[in-house]
Amino acid sequence: MQKTILTALVLFLTASWTPLAAQNGSDDGSHTHEPQADTLDLDLLAVPIQKQLLPLTNPMLSGIAAGDSLGPETPPERRPLDDFQKDVMVRVADIYRMQVNAIDAQVNDNPLEAEEQLTRALNSMQGLLEDYPEVQDDRRFAELYRSLMTEYRSFYGIEEPANEAEGEIFAIQDELFSGEDDWMNDSYSLPEDITTPRTEVPLVQNEQVNRTLLYYTMRVPEVMETWLERSEKYFPMMRRIFREEGVPTELVHLAMIESGLNPNARSWAAAVGMWQFIGATGRMYGLEANWWMDERRDPEKATRAAARHLRDLHNIWGDWHLAMANYNISPRGLKRAIRAAGEEDYWAAYPFLPRETRNYVPGFIAATMVAMNPTEFGFQEEYEGEPYDYEVMEVDPLMPLEALAEAAGITTEQLEEYNPELLRWATPPGRKYPLKLPVGARQTLASNYDQIPQEERSRNVTMHTVSRGENLGYIANRYGTTVRSLFETNENLSSTIHPGQKIVVPLPPGGSGEIAANRPSNQGRSSAPSTRQQRSAPANSAAMNYTVKSGDTIGHIAEWYDVRSFEIRGWNNTSNTIHVGQDLTVYVPEGQQAYYRQVNSMSYDRKQQIEREQRSGTNVVQAYMDSSEGEAETIRYQVKANDTLSEIAINFGISVDQLKRLNNLSGNRIFEGQTLRINQPN
Numbered sequence: 001m002q003k004t005i006l007t008a009l010v011l012f013l014t015a016s017w018t019p020l021a022a023q024n025g026s027d028d029g030s031h032t033h034e035p036q037a038d039t040l041d042l043d044l045l046a047v048p049i050q051k052q053l054l055p056l057t058n059p060m061l062s063g064i065a066a067g068d069s070l071g072p073e074t075p076p077e078r079r080p081l082d083d084f085q086k087d088v089m090v091r092v093a094d095i096y097r098m099q100v101n102a103i104d105a106q107v108n109d110n111p112l113e114a115e116e117q118l119t120r121a122l123n124s125m126q127g128l129l130e131d132y133p134e135v136q137d138d139r140r141f142a143e144l145y146r147s148l149m150t151e152y153r154s155f156y157g158i159e160e161p162a163n164e165a166e167g168e169i170f171a172i173q174d175e176l177f178s179g180e181d182d183w184m185n186d187s188y189s190l191p192e193d194i195t196t197p198r199t200e201v202p203l204v205q206n207e208q209v210n211r212t213l214l215y216y217t218m219r220v221p222e223v224m225e226t227w228l229e230r231s232e233k234y235f236p237m238m239r240r241i242f243r244e245e246g247v248p249t250e251l252v253h254l255a256m257i258e259s260g261l262n263p264n265a266r267s268w269a270a271a272v273g274m275w276q277f278i279g280a281t282g283r284m285y286g287l288e289a290n291w292w293m294d295e296r297r298d299p300e301k302a303t304r305a306a307a308r309h310l311r312d313l314h315n316i317w318g319d320w321h322l323a324m325a326n327y328n329i330s331p332r333g334l335k336r337a338i339r340a341a342g343e344e345d346y347w348a349a350y351p352f353l354p355r356e357t358r359n360y361v362p363g364f365i366a367a368t369m370v371a372m373n374p375t376e377f378g379f380q381e382e383y384e385g386e387p388y389d390y391e392v393m394e395v396d397p398l399m400p401l402e403a404l405a406e407a408a409g410i411t412t413e414q415l416e417e418y419n420p421e422l423l424r425w426a427t428p429p430g431r432k433y434p435l436k437l438p439v440g441a442r443q444t445l446a447s448n449y450d451q452i453p454q455e456e457r458s459r460n461v462t463m464h465t466v467s468r469g470e471n472l473g474y475i476a477n478r479y480g481t482t483v484r485s486l487f488e489t490n491e492n493l494s495s496t497i498h499p500g501q502k503i504v505v506p507l508p509p510g511g512s513g514e515i516a517a518n519r520p521s522n523q524g525r526s527s528a529p530s531t532r533q534q535r536s537a538p539a540n541s542a543a544m545n546y547t548v549k550s551g552d553t554i555g556h557i558a559e560w561y562d563v564r565s566f567e568i569r570g571w572n573n574t575s576n577t578i579h580v581g582q583d584l585t586v587y588v589p590e591g592q593q594a595y596y597r598q599v600n601s602m603s604y605d606r607k608q609q610i611e612r613e614q615r616s617g618t619n620v621v622q623a624y625m626d627s628s629e630g631e632a633e634t635i636r637y638q639v640k641a642n643d644t645l646s647e648i649a650i651n652f653g654i655s656v657d658q659l660k661r662l663n664n665l666s667g668n669r670i671f672e673g674q675t676l677r678i679n680q681p682n
Contacts (some may be wrong), residue, residue, distance in 0.1 A: 157474030167265035232385030286520030291480035292428035321346035434517035
């Protein structure tokens with residue numbers, strides 16, 4: 001029965017994801033459809049019934065009398081898709097295909113392939129979110145997220161809702177950013193002659209800022225009061241770090257509208273911590289994140305990373321309002337708004353920004369004005385609260401937090417509050433861990449540390465006894481490992497398991513380096529931009545050298561070589577800041593070197609002209625390859641594990657349709673060891 005349902009779902013998704021995209025249309029960012037990870041609403045995938053097929057008495061056609069002519073359908077006017085929308089649609093389609101492959105693998109009792117496809121799909125979805133943070137407002141992306149997370153939770157046997165937003169800030173954002181003013185009351189009014197403090201970041205007061213001021217002070221004053229209370233704890237530490245990093249200290253108020261100064265805040269799209277870092281940006285600024293810990297939740301480390309990130313953005317734009325906007329939106333999204341405005345100014349670009357980014361700078365200005373003049377808005381001058389402070393003691397890896405808290409004379413909840421980056425029951429494996437403790441508790445822990453029984457200290461593997469209803473996916477997820485690791489650790493393990501069976505489970509490793517107490521663990525103590533992990537070259541690729549010219553940006557170069565900005569940053573261990581004369585390495589598909597070798601010597605205008613041609617639908621690379629001298633050379637490629645037709649086609653610079661025609665393939669299925677014919681120019 002289960003196989004029958006899964007098979008039907010494969011066919012359903014294969015047939016339906018294209019009509020879904022067609023129905024949703026382009027999203028201008030003016031509406032947000034929050035995904036509900038619990039269920040997949042199949043009604044959204046239904047194909048609309050044409051009006052001509054409905055009886056004239058149908059209430060949907062009220063006002064049309066029997067015999068009246070319906071007349072020709074007048075479709076709504078649709079704007080042409082821009083490059084951002086096309087890129088999102090292509091990548092969404094690819095992720096849906098991976099999900100279908102995962103379901104197909106489950107039908108065929110292949111959990112390893114299912115896990116591989118799900119992992120690829122999740123990584124691709126995260127990559128899309130990292131490239132375009134504003135895609136969170138896209139209805140199509142919200143549906144993809146809901147569908148894929150439903151499949152992920154089903155495969156791993158996860159009962160509780162996945163990735164629910166955590167923190168009061170997100171309900172505030174939903175109402176404030178909606179653009180509706182139903183909450184506005186006639187009695188709401190601002191103080192006259194508001195004092196605007198002198199700051200390095202301009203605190204412009206306009207209609208948008210005034211609306212936000214009214215919301216914070218009249219609609220949700222209890223929320224603003226909570227933020228002011230938290231600021232007593234965190235702002236002294238944050239201002240110190242911003243001064244050390246050479247960033248205006250008033251920018252600490254940005255954390256109010258990012259998270260409400262909540263270290264445990266988490267958006268539905270997996271932005272985490274007080275500064276709401278997504279995974280890629282957090283890694284870029286040295287924040288360690290693995291199954292055991294996530295330094296994006298550490299108030300001090302995340303603040304250091306945020307200060308450096310804001311400073312880098314200001315170096316790019318030369319304007320703090322634009323730097324803040326770029327903190328919230330992708331560089332490409334911000335440039336698109338600036339081009340539409342015809343002026344490199346946040347307020348000029350304001351109407352062309354997604355709704356969240358439109359409200360971002362006004363939100364910062366309003367929060368800063370209230371926090372710097374609380375009494376003018378009816379709040380107290382000061383609130384009770386101890387500044388953020390702690391003591392540190394290095395403890396062994398895999399030490400249970402409950403045992404450590406007891407030995408320190410505090411509760412486990414207190415220990416977790418001082419170490420919000422710790423995600424599991426114990427300290428991470430690997431090296432010693434710098435545990436943060438309330439002032440005065442270090443000595444107590446040191447006195448009792450050696451008395452913690454050895455049997456309470458964890459090991460790198462554990463033994464799991466299978467219970468009724470469990471499967472390998474559920475067990476792997478519970479311990480933060482993979483189904484593949486379970487097969488590698490247990491000889492003769494079958495995909496069918498039974499209650500009472502013993503399975504050896506390897507626990508996931510921690511970070512690869514030493515964990516720091518008060519700075520991002522993956523970067524040095526210098527205040528320079530962080531060192532990034534070197535990104536490996538893709539399979540079947542060739543290295544190209546590009547020398548940076550005047551006016552170039554990472555985004556431009558990525559477009560010219562048909563790669564992504566984060567890939568160039570990773571390949572070259574660099575940030576978005578590049579300089580004229582700098583040499584960058586870019587990887588392109590094997591067989592297309594002849595085309596991409598020209599890019600380095602082309603003029604800027606010529607490169608932009610080619611980019612415009614590509615955006616209009618012309619396959620410039622293929623046209624060049626087709627016109628190259630010499631006849632096509634036929635090569636043979638043996639399919640490897642986890643290969644897909646689209647990946648092979650991309651790597652060899654041909655289309656999927658060409659690849660299928662050359663090999664008489666009717667569908668997209670290929671298998672390991674299969675030999676494919678591929679035509680390439682000499």
